[in-house]
Amino acid sequence: MSPQARRKVWSAVLIVGFFVVWEALCWLFNVSDIIVPKPSQIIVTLIQRGPALWPHTLQTLYTTLVGFGFGIFIGIALGVLIGSSRLAYDVAYPLLVGFASIPKVAVVPIFVLWFGSGTVPAVLTAMIMCIFPIVVNVATGLATTEPELEDVMRALRATKFDILWNVGLPRTMPFFFASLKVAVTLAFVGTVISETVASNRGIGNVMMIASSNFDVPLVFAGLIILAILGVALYAVFSLIESKITGWAHRKDEFAMG
Amino acid sequence: MTTVTELPRTEETFIELENVTLTYGRGDKQVTALGLTNLRVNQGDFVALVGPSGCGKSTILKLVTGLIKASEGYVYVAGREVGATPIRVGMAFQNPTMLPWLTVRDNVMMPLKIVPPFRQEYGAKKKTEFRDRADALLKEVGLANFGDKHPWQLSGGMLQRASLCRALIHEPQLLLLDEPFGALDQFTREELWAVMQELWMKLKPTVLLVTHDLKEAGYLATRICVMRTRPGQIVDDAAVPFPRPRTIDMSYTPTFVSMTQRLRELIVSQRPVKETV
Numbered sequence: 001m002s003p004q005a006r007r008k009v010w011s012a013v014l015i016v017g018f019f020v021v022w023e024a025l026c027w028l029f030n031v032s033d034i035i036v037p038k039p040s041q042i043i044v045t046l047i048q049r050g051p052a053l054w055p056h057t058l059q060t061l062y063t064t065l066v067g068f069g070f071g072i073f074i075g076i077a078l079g080v081l082i083g084s085s086r087l088a089y090d091v092a093y094p095l096l097v098g099f100a101s102i103p104k105v106a107v108v109p110i111f112v113l114w115f116g117s118g119t120v121p122a123v124l125t126a127m128i129m130c131i132f133p134i135v136v137n138v139a140t141g142l143a144t145t146e147p148e149l150e151d152v153m154r155a156l157r158a159t160k161f162d163i164l165w166n167v168g169l170p171r172t173m174p175f176f177f178a179s180l181k182v183a184v185t186l187a188f189v190g191t192v193i194s195e196t197v198a199s200n201r202g203i204g205n206v207m208m209i210a211s212s213n214f215d216v217p218l219v220f221a222g223l224i225i226l227a228i229l230g231v232a233l234y235a236v237f238s239l240i241e242s243k244i245t246g247w248a249h250r251k252d253e254f255a256m257g
Numbered sequence: 258m259t260t261v262t263e264l265p266r267t268e269e270t271f272i273e274l275e276n277v278t279l280t281y282g283r284g285d286k287q288v289t290a291l292g293l294t295n296l297r298v299n300q301g302d303f304v305a306l307v308g309p310s311g312c313g314k315s316t317i318l319k320l321v322t323g324l325i326k327a328s329e330g331y332v333y334v335a336g337r338e339v340g341a342t343p344i345r346v347g348m349a350f351q352n353p354t355m356l357p358w359l360t361v362r363d364n365v366m367m368p369l370k371i372v373p374p375f376r377q378e379y380g381a382k383k384k385t386e387f388r389d390r391a392d393a394l395l396k397e398v399g400l401a402n403f404g405d406k407h408p409w410q411l412s413g414g415m416l417q418r419a420s421l422c423r424a425l426i427h428e429p430q431l432l433l434l435d436e437p438f439g440a441l442d443q444f445t446r447e448e449l450w451a452v453m454q455e456l457w458m459k460l461k462p463t464v465l466l467v468t469h470d471l472k473e474a475g476y477l478a479t480r481i482c483v484m485r486t487r488p489g490q491i492v493d494d495a496a497v498p499f500p501r502p503r504t505i506d507m508s509y510t511p512t513f514v515s516m517t518q519r520l521r522e523l524i525v526s527q528r529p530v531k532e533t534v
Contacts, residue, residue: 148350149356151348151354152350152354152367152423153367153371154322155322155347155433156346156348156371156372156427157346157372166356166370171356247358247407248358
């Protein structure tokens with residue numbers, strides 16, 4: 001078995017093992033459903049309530065992806081702006097860190113105040129959650145571009161845009177995709193926070209209502225759905241990353257043979 | 258053949274440094290990278306700049322490209338102040354600086370993507386004429402089947418060959434070489450000298466070559482300028498009389514050896530007296 005395949009098998013074993021241990025502990029200590037439901041129970045809930053959960057799942061996925069899309073767009077724009085000069089990098093960083101430190105749950109009421117409850121604040125929350133890692137990574141990638149690579153272009157009298165397009169951005173791609181994998185999971189967090197506070201749709205809202213009804217298996221079912229969505233999108237971006245930035249990961253590939 | 262500091266100014270003068278100095282920093286920390294320097298290079302000349310480390314050889318190259326500005330004095334290229342007349346410049350460094358995400362061919366073609374008049378036609382010709390031109394050049398330096406490879410799949414010597422191709426593909430009027438063979442082993446280096454000479458004789462760009470290697474300077478250059486350090490300055494400027502094409506065997510003849518010996522002594526004698534720091 002190749003090392004890569006072995007890694008995948010062990011990953012799967014770990015995941016299955018986690019749920020088996022969970023189930024076993026619930027049986028062993030006779031844990032009440034209202035505190036921690038058994039995985040088997042969660043699965044039953046998922047299947048029984050599936051048709052009702054499906055539109056909420058789509059809503060959460062849709063909201064997250066829209067917010068994530070805006071986040072990518074603004075994140076790249078800000079990252080390019082900040083990363084393109086040392087001065088901008090030093091000047092803008094404190095403000096950026098300040099924004100990043102604000103608990104996002106605190107801004108949801110403000111968004112609701114401005115735009116009403118529903119999809120819009122959820123999209124915005126998802127967006128601001130994922131902007132920060134993208135900005136930081138794009139800016140760092142640009143700021144750390146080797147000056148020799150730029151010298152080649154400058155000697156050819158390339159414009160700033162030429163250098164950015166042909167050297168800066170391609171060289172930043174590995175940083176960018178690393179940030180996307182983080183950002184997409186954060187976008188889910190943003191969506192769910194907002195749905196929990198101010199929406200009548202989405203998984204966050206479902207979990208909110210379920211917990212107030214002490215329907216704990218349904219709360220956990222929501223968690224499982226979110227986890228699955230997060231892993232799925234993470235996998236999608238990993239795949240795109242390996243296609244686009246294969247040049248940066250060649251050592252890994254070589255080691256794999 | 259020795260100490261020709263004042264060349265007559267002719268129509269063919271392509272590069273001229275007039276009373277140029279370059280200083281970095283301010284006050285006590287001021288460093289003079291280049292003392293008062295005058296240099297004239299004719300069109301189609303191959304000038305080697307030799308001297309100890311830190312004597313401002315690379316500084317002259319950067320001044321000529323306009324990457325840095327002279328603190329005092331003037332730099333003229335193609336009859337006007339540097340930057341005023343857009344000329345095509347090719348550059349190769351000690352580090353081949355290939356972009357790792359592009360194939361070798363795409364790396365070589367990069368200047369065509371940037372430099373006018375080629376850039377306007379890049380979209381239309383990148384799969385046909387430009388591609389053929391890159392492949393022809395790669396073939397000439399002995400990299401015929403390596404166009405589709407990525408830089409990390411090539412050895413240092415091969416990368417340096419590709420880097421020469423990139424410096425030449427847009428038919429530069431001015432070629433600036435900053436120790437391009439410095440990091441290579443002796444055999445590869447000698448091989449590349451021959452390649453370089455051949456390309457120069459064919460394309461006839463004006464070349465400024467920065468090097469530590471006196472044999473390399475003697476083999477390639479038509480003129481050798483010796484520089485001293487602190488402050489960097491040109492102290493000797495001599496023509497190299499050997500006929501072309503030159504061969505490695507030539508470098509073992511008594512005249513060649515005595516020339517490199519003279520240059521060597523000159524450089525050693527120009528070493529600054531150790532100051533008490």
